[in-house]
Structures are given as C-alpha cells and as structure tokens.
Amino acid sequence: MYRRLDKSYKVICNKKISTNYFKLSVKIDESIYKDCLPGRFFMINIPGVFLRRPMSIYHVKNNVLSFLYKVVGKGTKLLSNIKEKTLLNLLGPLGNGYNLKIYKKFNHVLIAGGTGIASISFLITKLKKGILYYGARSKKDLLFLDKFKKNWEVIISTDDGSKGYKGHITDLLSKRIKTEDVLYACGPNLMLENILYIAREKKIKGFISLEERMACGFGNCQGCAIMVNNEIKMVCKDGPIFDIKELYLNYNNSI
C-alpha cells in the first residue's frame, strides 16, 4: 500500500478560472507527492458541510497539488470562498488511479466530459501523444483548450453547439474509434454508459473513472458500492478507475 495522509495543508491558490470553475492548490508533504497519480482523489474537508467531498487530482508539481472544481452546490460554494493561506484538511491520495501499464502499445484515446477534464488533463501530462475527446455543455465550460496542442489531437463537442460538434462527444467517438485504441474516460454517467456500450460493441479496451456518493472515501462507509464482474467493489478503494470489460453499468440498478 502506498502512503496516504490525513492532514491540513496551506491553500496557496483558490481562484476562478472560468464561469463557475475554480482551481484550488495546496502545498502538500513530499511524502505523498509521488503517489499523487492521475485518477486518484482526495477527500476535502469543507467547513460548513458535514461530510468531506471527494475531488480528483487535476495537477501536481513541486509539491503543489491542484484540484479543479465547478461550483454546483453548498459544499463547492463554501469551498470557493476559502482564502489563500487558510489551512485545508485533506485525506489522500486515495483510489487506484489509471492503469498505464497494460495497454502501453495501444493508441491513447482520452475522453473527458465536463469536470472530468481534471483527471484526464492530468493523465495527458503522463502520455506522449494521443487523441482527446472533450465534451461540455457550452463553449464557456471548455477549459485549458490551449494546453493540449503538442502531439495531441483535440476533438470538441458542446451540447449547445457553441463550439465544435453539437451533441454528445460519444457520437464522434463511435465513428472514429479503432481496435488499436485504448480508452481512458472520465465524465458524467450518461457519457460513461455510452462509452461502455461503444467499447463493448466494437471490442475496444480501456478504463473509465466512476463517480459515486461517498461518505468516507476509504472503504469504511461502504456507501459507494457497485457491481464489478459479479463482485461488489467500492468505487473509493477498488476504483475509481475500472476496466471496461468488467463493468455492466446501469445507474438505476447498479448492484
């Protein structure tokens, strides 16, 4: 087991980077730095809400750990008000992270929906080249577009058509996907279900990052259970990244 810490760190940045989207950075201990891998997450203690909130790692460099979040509810609203230099309590890194070892020779096809771009753009920094499919509600929800240029083909869709293809990013994916591709996907459940369907139909390998409500983030509450390959797994501990071939998702009846 790698090292995980339950500790307070100083906030060194918590700023709005686009409408409703914030970037939060904290200075972490060196001892957990190397284990902050793409796909892993932290549980963040936000004063004012009862439970901690899980949040994917967006970036880590020089012991500075960053998250990307959208203000959607009470918790993220309170988080967005936290000032620099405040101490913020985090538990992590948690989870398994993306598996980059087994399909090394395949073409990397990354799919991000909405704030799923956080863990996907962190993953990009670990890969030399590939294709990024990136879907969002509208143009203003598309983040870091200028970052992905070198060796990366970026394909965009928006729900309202304000940039790129109008419609689901998975419509584009299904047309272009090839058997030599390996998928890495993070985004809303509907997108993930579509990807599973496409991958199964076309026999494509890959991994998806799942989201489920968590009270603790480390396996004890058993709140984030899902059925994987006929076994109960915890999204927080056994995931959040799962192999596509083991998943049969149906979000109304996931166990």
Add this chain to the structure above:
Amino acid sequence: MYRRLDKSYKVICNKKISTNYFKLSVKIDESIYKDCLPGRFFMINIPGVFLRRPMSIYHVKNNVLSFLYKVVGKGTKLLSNIKEKTLLNLLGPLGNGYNLKIYKKFNHVLIAGGTGIASISFLITKLKKGILYYGARSKKDLLFLDKFKKNWEVIISTDDGSKGYKGHITDLLSKRIKTEDVLYACGPNLMLENILYIAREKKIKGFISLEERMACGFGNCQGCAIMVNNEIKMVCKDGPIFDIKELYLNYNNSI
C-alpha cells in the same frame, strides 16, 4: 404598540474595542429610530448558528444602532467575524425598556455588571446625573470609563482587584444605598439577586433587566417565562425590565 421591524441592515462597524469585547453598528430605518430605547433589545441573525441571539441596545444616534458584545461562544465568535458592509438581519426593537417616568424625582443609581454596561451606559445618556456602580472581572473588562465623567459619580469594583474595590459591586452598593435612590440594574444573575435582596431589605425602588434564554424574542416560543408577582411573564415581551417589587428571583426555580 410601537413599530418593530424584521429586516436586514448594513453593518457599518464591527470592531474589537477591548480584549474580547466588540462594538457592532448597523444603519437602521428611521421608522424604528425613536423606539430604540434603553433596555430594549434586538434579535440578531448570525449565519452559522440556528437561532437568533438577543442583544441589548448599547447606543443609537443618527439612525446608527450599536450593540456591545463579548465573544463567549460559537454565536458571538461568528458575529465577530462579520465584515463591514455585510447585510445583517435584525428583529426589533423588542421589549419594554427602562421605565424613566415613575420615579423621576429620585436619585438615579445605575448598576452594571459585565456586558450589562451596554444598556446601562445607553440609559446614562438619557439621564442628567447620578451614580454608576460598575463591576467587572478585571480592569481589562471595564469599558467606556472615560465616558461617564460629567455629573456622574462612577464607583468601580473588579473581581480580581485590578481596579477599584476588590469584590462584588453590590458590597459597595449596600453600604451607600439610600431610600431616595431608584435603582436601574443590568448584569449577571448573581448580581441581580444580590440587588433584589438589598432593595427588599432596605425598601428601595427600582428596576432590573433580566436575561433568559430566548428562541424567538417576541413571545411565541414561551421559552423565557419567569414568575413575576405570581403571574407568568415573558422576559422578551413583558420585560426584559421588571419592577424590583414584583420579582422573587431564584434562578434554580424561577417559576
């Protein structure tokens, strides 16, 4: 019935005036200005605690209403963090206020204990001359001492003897009190009980300001009931100022 409002006002000052003591000022509506009398109070909505908190009027001038408070618990701690220009929701003015009409020709003897000085010092502004007995824990808990000079004799006690008499202010009061005096007192329960005892023994007239836990401040919760002259009264509505001759206080068994 006079006018009371349930409304948000802009905070124009919320600053520390001494160790742990804060002065809070808000800009109020002209319509309630003239009813902000000494002894009356407001219910203050402090974001982060469930119920509003009652607070005596400390001062009012040019539509600026001020309170004096000591940081003692979660509510006052949160209140002390409220910034200028924030909107603060208040309900008031509430309560009956000090009765200055019936004992006009008596010598005014005012007794304040701790933060009781807030309503007492407001009362002083309405009276020409008199004696102020003022007790506090220690020198640093004594506030506005420079304010009471003109026509007012100020007698001080502290629990630790760091200023004035060492001991209870009521020790001093009981020695000097005369039948031509009328008492107006606000402070901790123990002090008020002593005053009642002294007043009864020496047949002195006067009024005391009572404190009791209140959920609402306007009579509906019935939380602040006390027995006055064999009748149940609400501290919030029938008080907080009560005539000494009607009170038989025993705080372990007040009804």
Add this chain to the structure above:
Amino acid sequence: MIKPDLSIDFVGIKLKNPILTASGTFGYGYEVADLIPLIKLGGIITKTITLDPHCGNQQPRTSEVLCGLLNSIGLQNIGIRAFVREPLKKLSKIGVPIIISISGSVVKEYVELAKILRDEQNIISAIELNLSCPNLKKMICKDLFLVQDVIESVKILSKVPVIAKLSPVTDIIELALFVQNAGADAITLANTYPAMAIDINSFKFKNPKILLGGVSGPCIKPMAIRCVYDTYKNIKIPIIGCGGIMNGKDVVEFMFAGATIVSVGTASLISPKNLIKILEEFESILTNKNIESVKEIVGICSTI
C-alpha cells in the same frame, strides 16, 4: 409559465395554500400581525389549549442544539375559557382557517374542551388533538386505550374535523392505523422528538444542569418525512406534515412523501417572515416544474 393552483381541500376545509403554522410555535396566532400578512397563510394552528390554565414548566425551557431547538414549555396557556373569550375572537378576524390544538391528561378534560369548542363551530375549522407532547408526565399516544377513548369522545361531540398529532415514540404505522380506526379525520406527523441537553460546564460539585424536552428543527426533518412516507402508504386519512421545514423545498419533500398540507414551526420562531418566504419558494418550485395544481404532488413518492 403559469402560476400553480396552490389551493387544496383538507378534510373538507378549503385552504388557499398548504402552508400552516404549527401548534405551539405561533402563540395564539395573531401576535405577529405587524410583522407578516397573516392573510397569506394557508391556516393557523394555535398553541395547545388545555381546559384549565397551565403555567408550564420551570426554567430552563429551551436550548439550541445542532440544527435544532430543544424545548420544554409544558403547554403554558391561559385555558380554554379565557381563550375563547378573547384570543379566539381576534383569530376569527384574520380570515384564514383556524385549527385549535387541545390537550388534556384524562378523557374528561378532552370532553369538556370539545364541548366548549362546539359553541365556536362557526369560527374554527378543525380541532387538533395534541396526543404527543413530550413534556408532560405521560405521553398520551403511548397508551392506545386512552388514545381511542380521547378520539372517540371528541369525535362524538365535535362538529368540525378532528386531527390527531402523533409522534413516532412507538411503531408509527400501527399507531396511525389505530388512530384512523378510532375515527380521526386526519393525522399530524410529527411532534417534537424526545431529546435532552446536558450542560457539562455546570458540573462541579453538584449534578450538571439538564434539559429534558422535545427537539424540533431541520435536524428532525429526515425522520419526520420518513414517518409521513411510511404512514401515507398505510392509511386513508390525510396527513399534515411537520418537522423542520425551513424552505420551500422542504414543503415539496413532505408533500412528495404524502402530506396533504404542512405546518411550519421552528422556522417561524427564528423569523415569522420565514412563513412567507417558504410559501413563495414553494410556489416558485412548483412553477418551475410546471405543476398545475398542488394536489398533483401529494404522495408522489409512493405512486407507481
């Protein structure tokens, strides 16, 4: 968008909206007329009235707990005779349906109360039997025979509908069924929950100060809604939902769970204006969801 129709029929009473005051939290009903337009309320449920005047419990009576209010008032009130003489007359002028909450310790007291209220049948819309006050020596709804006696006796005398206010201190479905069979026209769920606060700072050489009472406020909301949901599926008479309603969303939740109307208590103690705010938020949610009539949403969690 069309404004939703908020009017609803509750045990034959026509209410212009489903939001009422809760017993014991709104005085006799008219005291805050200067602070909010009472005419906007769906109705007023008065504080609980007893046959003889009650001076209530000793101090301490209230304590703030996390997301809630603990109280032990003990039904302080002026007694039914004084109540019908003045407060009820004032109440009748407001122009909204008035429901009188009553309580007694024996059946005879309920009978006397019901007789006196029979003379006021043109003024009052219903009687609510407070069978679940946690601050009396004996909680009536723990004694099923007494519950039956009380309901039957009052029903015989009353010319207006009789509502039983209950608490889940025993199996709530069984209790609700029992109350329905005894003849109650509706039930109110739920009263405050038995609870306690201990002031550990007061402990030195003597025992710590304690407050035994009932807790209200948003901390009980998930439990009260569950009571409504569980009960709705098992009974035929309508439910007044109650417990920690602080906003319009909470009203929708209670009605989704099965409440025909709701009553708001602790929120109105914090500010009477919350009653109006809750009503406005409720209307706005219904408008946004294109719900034409409030009647459509009652018990929707249980429809297949």
Add this chain to the structure above:
Amino acid sequence: MIKPDLSIDFVGIKLKNPILTASGTFGYGYEVADLIPLIKLGGIITKTITLDPHCGNQQPRTSEVLCGLLNSIGLQNIGIRAFVREPLKKLSKIGVPIIISISGSVVKEYVELAKILRDEQNIISAIELNLSCPNLKKMICKDLFLVQDVIESVKILSKVPVIAKLSPVTDIIELALFVQNAGADAITLANTYPAMAIDINSFKFKNPKILLGGVSGPCIKPMAIRCVYDTYKNIKIPIIGCGGIMNGKDVVEFMFAGATIVSVGTASLISPKNLIKILEEFESILTNKNIESVKEIVGICSTI
C-alpha cells in the same frame, strides 16, 4: 493537575478508555491502521457480520442531511466464515478488545453465528447483537418474542458477554427492560434513526429519487442521549452510548447521562483521526474538572 484514570470495566472487559468504534462505521476494524494508532482505542466494534455473505443494498446508499448522514448499506459483509478466517485474525493482533457485531433474520442464523464465534472466544471480548438495523425488511427489535429468542439462544452458546444494540422505534425503556430480562449483559443505545431523503430535482415525468435509510451524526445526539438517560434509570445492565459523538464534550454528555462506555461512528467516517481527537479532548475535560477516574461520572445526571 493529575491525569484522570480513563480505564473502565465493562461487563468484565478491561478497557483502557471508554471510547470504541461503532459497528458499521469502521469496516472490519484494521483498514485505517496507517492513519491512526489503533492501539489507543478503548476497543473496536466490527461492522455487522451475518452468517452468509451479504451484498447489501442497491445504490443510492448514502445521502448527506443537515448535521448528519443517511445510509442504507444493508449489512454488506463477507459472512462469518470468511470473517473468522482472515479479518478476525488481523483484528486480534491490534491489542485492543474486539467486539463482534452480528445479525440474522431468524433465530437459527444467530445460533449458527454464536457457535462459530464460540471457537474464537480467546480473541473476542463480546458479541453485539444488531437488533435494530433500519435497512432490513424487518427490524428485529420490533418483535419482542424474536428478541427474546435471539438473546436467550445466543446467551446459552456464547462464552463472552452479549450486548443488544437497540433503537427507540418503540418504547425504549420497555424494550431495554425486556432485553435485560432476556439475559443480555449490556445494551447499546442507539442505532441510526429511520429517516428518508427525497431528491426533488429528480422529479420530472417520473417519481422522485428517494433514499430510505437510517440517519446518524450530530443531528441525532440529543435524542440518543435522552434514550441513554431514560434507560439508565430503569435498568441494571450497563450501556454503550452511541449517536452523533463528534468531540470529547459529547462523550462526557453520554457518560453523564448513563453510558459506561461510548462508541463513535460517523465522526470516524469523516476522519479516522477524529477518534484520537475525541479521546484527547475527553481526557482534557476530565483533567480540567479534576475528575480522578472516568468511573465517577457515569450516570451523574441521575444521582441525587
């Protein structure tokens, strides 16, 4: 100031302090060994183990409510046979008393569980019967005959003390007395309270999403403490206090009300470190109050 003696005897078990983990909130007991020194705990109560493996309930399983957590896990666990094979072996190495929480739907299952655990008598300190899980079809403690059968059957077989975990879904004093008479060595008060969450945003053309479960956390603390207080005065067997403990002050309150020891649940889900923080705060309060031994404060609210 002298450090207080925190050690306490509970049904014959020597605990170095009265703060344990609560069943169902600390996994099998050793999973967070890297985050806190487990050896500092008064003891560990495991998640509830059933005879056969349980896959638990469907999603959604949790929902945050005001000052609390609503859950419907449904006793997901690997079953007693797998549990004694590996997790129990790991647990036994921690060096603190281990209490095994068990549950079944019929008496026979409890008998089988008790038989299997009899072979582990050197490793385990006590058995806690979870008679009050709100997420099963039937809550056992609502059926007094079944409660009696279960306790008597397990008591005959068990070589370690048997604790009954209860919930105030019925008259809690009656239930506690009944459980005591059936032979239980202690009781745990209280389990989560039946509650519900409704996601009104999910309502469009279909029914709104709901979560039926049990609520834990500080929102239930005033009610759970009241259960302990009411019960302590009426029974002779000791009580494990439980329900929303978030800090050392809460532990003092539960013990003042009558708990001999306490168990901490939801706080440890937010952060396992809270267990250590609570212990330190508790010790510091006792030190400041010059309390020499933790034994002095149990039930002090009820002493005259």
